[in-house]
Amino acid sequence: MTTDSVSNPGIQVQSSGRSFPETYRLIAKILTALTVMCSVLVLVDRLVFFSYFHKILPSHWPMKTNAALGLLISGVALWLRQTQPRESRIGKLSRYFGIVIFGLGIVTLYEYIFSVELGFDRILFELMRTVDYFPVYDRMAPLAAINFLLMGVILFLYEVETPRVILVVQILTFFLFFTSLVGIFSHVYVLPNWFGPNPNFLSIALFAAILFTFLALSVLFSRPDKGFMVLFSDDGIGGSLARWLTVFSIIVPSILDLMTMWGERTGFLGDNSKSVIDISAIILVFTFVVYQASNWVSRLDGERRKAEEVLRKTVHELERSNADLEQFAYVASHDLQEPLRMIGSYVQLLQRRYKGKLDSDADDFIEYAVNGAKRMRNLINDLLAYSRVVRRRKDFEPTSFEEILKQVEADLRLAVQASGGSITHEPLPTINADPVQIAQVLQNLIGNALKFHGDRPPKVHIEAKKENAEWVFSVRDNGIGFEAQYADRIFVIFQRLQGGEKYPGTGIGLAICKKIMERHGGRIWAESTPGEGSVFHFAIPAI
Amino acid sequence: MNDQISGKAIHILIVEDNPGDVRLALEALKESKIMNTMSVLEDGAEVMPYLRREGKYAKALRPDLILLDLNLPKKDGREILNEIKNDPAIMTIPVVILTTSQAEEDILRAYNLHANCYITKPVDLDQFLTVVRAIENFWLTIVKLPAKS
Numbered sequence: 001m002t003t004d005s006v007s008n009p010g011i012q013v014q015s016s017g018r019s020f021p022e023t024y025r026l027i028a029k030i031l032t033a034l035t036v037m038c039s040v041l042v043l044v045d046r047l048v049f050f051s052y053f054h055k056i057l058p059s060h061w062p063m064k065t066n067a068a069l070g071l072l073i074s075g076v077a078l079w080l081r082q083t084q085p086r087e088s089r090i091g092k093l094s095r096y097f098g099i100v101i102f103g104l105g106i107v108t109l110y111e112y113i114f115s116v117e118l119g120f121d122r123i124l125f126e127l128m129r130t131v132d133y134f135p136v137y138d139r140m141a142p143l144a145a146i147n148f149l150l151m152g153v154i155l156f157l158y159e160v161e162t163p164r165v166i167l168v169v170q171i172l173t174f175f176l177f178f179t180s181l182v183g184i185f186s187h188v189y190v191l192p193n194w195f196g197p198n199p200n201f202l203s204i205a206l207f208a209a210i211l212f213t214f215l216a217l218s219v220l221f222s223r224p225d226k227g228f229m230v231l232f233s234d235d236g237i238g239g240s241l242a243r244w245l246t247v248f249s250i251i252v253p254s255i256l257d258l259m260t261m262w263g264e265r266t267g268f269l270g271d272n273s274k275s276v277i278d279i280s281a282i283i284l285v286f287t288f289v290v291y292q293a294s295n296w297v298s299r300l301d302g303e304r305r306k307a308e309e310v311l312r313k314t315v316h317e318l319e320r321s322n323a324d325l326e327q328f329a330y331v332a333s334h335d336l337q338e339p340l341r342m343i344g345s346y347v348q349l350l351q352r353r354y355k356g357k358l359d360s361d362a363d364d365f366i367e368y369a370v371n372g373a374k375r376m377r378n379l380i381n382d383l384l385a386y387s388r389v390v391r392r393r394k395d396f397e398p399t400s401f402e403e404i405l406k407q408v409e410a411d412l413r414l415a416v417q418a419s420g421g422s423i424t425h426e427p428l429p430t431i432n433a434d435p436v437q438i439a440q441v442l443q444n445l446i447g448n449a450l451k452f453h454g455d456r457p458p459k460v461h462i463e464a465k466k467e468n469a470e471w472v473f474s475v476r477d478n479g480i481g482f483e484a485q486y487a488d489r490i491f492v493i494f495q496r497l498q499g500g501e502k503y504p505g506t507g508i509g510l511a512i513c514k515k516i517m518e519r520h521g522g523r524i525w526a527e528s529t530p531g532e533g534s535v536f537h538f539a540i541p542a543i
Numbered sequence: 544m545n546d547q548i549s550g551k552a553i554h555i556l557i558v559e560d561n562p563g564d565v566r567l568a569l570e571a572l573k574e575s576k577i578m579n580t581m582s583v584l585e586d587g588a589e590v591m592p593y594l595r596r597e598g599k600y601a602k603a604l605r606p607d608l609i610l611l612d613l614n615l616p617k618k619d620g621r622e623i624l625n626e627i628k629n630d631p632a633i634m635t636i637p638v639v640i641l642t643t644s645q646a647e648e649d650i651l652r653a654y655n656l657h658a659n660c661y662i663t664k665p666v667d668l669d670q671f672l673t674v675v676r677a678i679e680n681f682w683l684t685i686v687k688l689p690a691k692s
Contacts, residue, residue: 338643341666342563348668349570377666 020233021224028221029082031214036075038211042068063205067140070104070148071211073097077155078215082222086159094155102152108145141204143183147212150176154219163227170220170227177216181250183209188258237300241293248289256281326390333383340380344373375506379494382508386493389437389515396520399435401428401442401473405462408442415450421458428464429471432543437516441524442475444509445536449477452503454531470522470539477535481528490526513538553579553683556593556606558623559641560585560615564664568610568641571675577683582606587618591626594633606636608682611658613642613649621652628657635689637682 046065077097084091111118140148150172157169183204204212224233231242260277263269269277347369355363409416409423416423423446442462449460461476482490482497489495493511510524517524521541528534555572559565565583572579582604584590593600609627613620620640628634637659642649645663653661662678665671682688 334643337666338561341643341664342561344666345567345668345671346563349567352668 020235020239024221024224024229024233025082028218029079031218031221032075032078032082035071035211035214035218036079038207039068039072039075042207043072063208064140064144066104067144067205067208070101070140070144070151071208071215074101074148074151074155074215075211077101078158078218078222081155081158082218086161092159095159098152098155098158100152101148101155105145105148105150105152108140109142109149111139112142112145140208141183143179143186143204144208144212147176147179147183147204150179151212151215158219166223167227170223170229173216173219177213177220180209180212180216183212185254188261237296241296245289245293252285253282256285326387329383329387330391333380333387336380337377340373340376344370344377347373378506382494382506386508386512386515389512389519393519394434394436396432396434398430399433399438400430401438401464402430404435404439405442408439408446411443412446412450415447419450419453419458421450421453421460423460423462425462426464428462428473429466429542431471431540433520433540434516437519441513441516441538444513445475445538448509448536449475449479449534451505452479452481452498452534453477454480466542467539469542471542472537472539475536476533478533481530481532481534482526483530484528487526487528491524553577553608554604554606555579555581555608555610555679556590557581557583557610558585558587558590558615558620559583559610559612560587561612564612567668567671568675571672572679574672575676575679577679579679579683580604585616587615587620587623590618590623594627594636595630605633607688608678609636609638610641610678611638613640613644613653621656624653624656624658637686637688639678639682641678 042063043065046068074097077094080091080097081094107118110116154169154172154176157165157172160166184206186204187206187209220229223229231238232246233239234242257278260269260274260281263277264274347366351366351370355366405425405428412423446460446462450458456478459478462473463476464471464473466472480498486497490497491510491514494507495511496505496507514524517538517540522539524536524538526534526536557565557568559568562585565585569581569583572581582593584593589600592598593603594605596603611620611624615623620642624638624640627636627638634657640653640658640661641664642662643664644650650661659682662674665674
């Protein structure tokens with residue numbers, strides 16, 4: 001059995017350059033590496049240079065040392081996951097790193113919620129406390145703590161590769177990405193105007209928020225072939241739609257809003273006109289996007305409908321030509337019988353009346369003609385039997401294969417006795433099928449097994465196994481067998497491997513079996529070792 | 544005519560358009576021990592006039608057995624069968640359908656029209672001869688039929 005994969009000519013496959021999954025994995029590694037490098041830089045800056053780094057990258061809120069440590073651990077854990085084999089011991093360390101990160105987040109949140117100061121934030125970096133703004137606090141922002149909670153769960157679950165868990169991880173990562181974006185935007189809108197003594201909920205360092213988005217994107221990109229990322233890796237139109245719309249819907253509102261805010265701050269835009277312009281512009285832009293996307297979908301839909309129409313017509317044509325062929329085979333073989341009967345009968349009559357009365361040549365010629373007519377008669381009968389598989393079909397009904405086998409054994413009793421052979425079988429199931437045709441298949445296969453035996457008396461064994469959604473039956477014999485190269489050929493109508501008088505026949509039996517199996521939505525195949533025996537398998541869907 | 548009344552000779556009507564088949568049947572019956580005479584009609588439309596002794600068939604013999612093919616020119620064997628079996632004067636004559644058709648619907652239809660039996664022509668000569676003789680033997684010696692009126 002060969003399974004040819006059918007390629008869809010309508011879909012263009014990227015022939016040059018990297019595929020999307022490869023590119024995404026590369027991006028993921030770069031982002032992880034960047035996160036690790038940056039957090040190391042911040043820590044070194046804190047420990048050695050006393051926040052020089054902060055001075056060259058000014059921010060209203062500096063990154064806290066424990067946040068930098070948390071980002072470093074997260075980055076390293078992710079890096080291990082992305083570079084080490086799944087089962088390796090070092091790779092599994094990331095799970096423990098995840099627990100540490102989760103702990104970091106939960107303890108920080110605990111401090112916020114119950115207004116306690118555990119000193120946790122200063123244990124390691126007491127000496128390095130260089131923050132000028134709020135000397136009391138060296139505690140990361142609540143938003144950062146929530147981000148670490150999410151990151152901890154993500155790292156903990158990352159090695160579980162069931163589809164559901166992967167989807168959960170991706171959704172959590174999406175939330176992480178979202179909260180990080182909130183952190184970044186807070187630097188534009190909230191924090192510059194914040195002068196309270198205590199940190200705001202959103203007072204995450206800009207740099208930390210950026211690194212969190214790196215981590216989130218890295219987690220998403222590291223598994224581009226799983227969960228909802230499959231859509232983003234798609235080479236087709238769905239994939240490019242997803243990619244473009246996502247980038248578009250993140251960038252366009254951000255840029256628009258930054259521009260109007262700049263206009264407002266420079267006094268170019270009057271009171272409240274920012275909101276008016278924002279909302280109008282966003283409506284304008286998204287109307288355009290919706291139009292473009294719908295246009296795309298509508299075009300695709302049109303193409304699909306056209307393709308469906310073509311397919312429907314082709315199926316119809318095929319059905320018709322198939323029916324024509326069957327009708328043709330029946331009519332041809334049926335109508336051929338009439339003249340053949342004349343030829344056969346009169347040649348036989350000649351033989352009866354004039355054998356020995358003409359010369360010996362004439363007797364030979366008549367003999368050849370008689371034999372030819374007989375062979376042709378057999379062929380036509382077989383052709384009729386073959387076309388009857390479709391013409392004389394019955395509805396499927398629950399069919400006991402045990403019962404059918406009993407009937408077939410009774411029919412073949414004489415053949416079994418003559419060959420000195422035996423038929424044995426395992427318990428057989430009851431399946432929805434056409435009982436008459438199933439009997440025909442068993443009769444043909446067992447009949448062949450009895451017929452094609454060597455010097456040993458034939459032993460035929462029948463068994464059935466349930467494999468996935470189908471029952472696979474096997475008819476095994478110890479006969480003469482055949483060479484593997486003929487395994488397909490034997491099922492072609494009128495194809496024979498054995499000729500002559502020892503094994504008479506036309507070569508229709510297996511072709512009929514194949515046709516019956518096709519009608520049952522099943523298949524039939526054979527394997528054999530010459531001289532040792534053959535096994536014929538047929539599989540029928542188990543309702 | 545006298546033979547007929549005394550029952551010595553039997554008259555068989557063969558309705559068959561294929562001369563080859565007619566000849567085969569004749570050859571088979573020729574070897575028979577029963578004294579018989581045969582008439583052959585190749586045209587379906589002539590059968591009813593023949594049986595009713597109309598026109599040129601005024602002196603036709605009433606057959607003891609009819610061998611009827613189904614596929615005939617002008618008038619189909621099925622129509623002929625229907626007319627015979629609906630005519631009280633001739634409905635008692637046994638009609639044997641002898642045809643190539645193995646179709647279930649043909650068989651069923653023939654019996655629905657009260658055919659006396661339905662036989663598919665064997666392809667093999669020996670079998671054909673056997674069948675023709677069996678028909679003759681069964682219908683003309685074994686079976687008791689009503690006396691001719």
